[in-house]
Amino acid sequence: MTRRWLWASMTIVGCGVLPAGWIVVLARNELDRADKLSSMAGVVVAVVLGLIGVWTSLRAGGGGSGPVQINTASGQATADNVRGGDLRIGGPDEA
Numbered sequence: 001m002t003r004r005w006l007w008a009s010m011t012i013v014g015c016g017v018l019p020a021g022w023i024v025v026l027a028r029n030e031l032d033r034a035d036k037l038s039s040m041a042g043v044v045v046a047v048v049l050g051l052i053g054v055w056t057s058l059r060a061g062g063g064g065s066g067p068v069q070i071n072t073a074s075g076q077a078t079a080d081n082v083r084g085g086d087l088r089i090g091g092p093d094e095a
Helices: 005-028 031-059
Strands: 080-083 087-089
Touching: 005 031
Parallel strands: none
Antiparallel strands: 080 087
């Protein structure tokens, strides 16, 4: 079995079979217990996804892209002519 088939089968199970099974579990329980089970499942999913996010960022270096440099143009712009707060895109006005 190739990796592609493995990931495809895991995706099908994760997106199809597991939610269907969860619906059956909730339908077989009374409303109060189903609500509590859903709350607990939500917390578990949130914690797992948070840990995966932290692990992924630490593995990737986690440093970010570094400082952002903002360049300011001096003088008169040629592509986008800006005068007195007006933005003119393109060449000079043809009046």
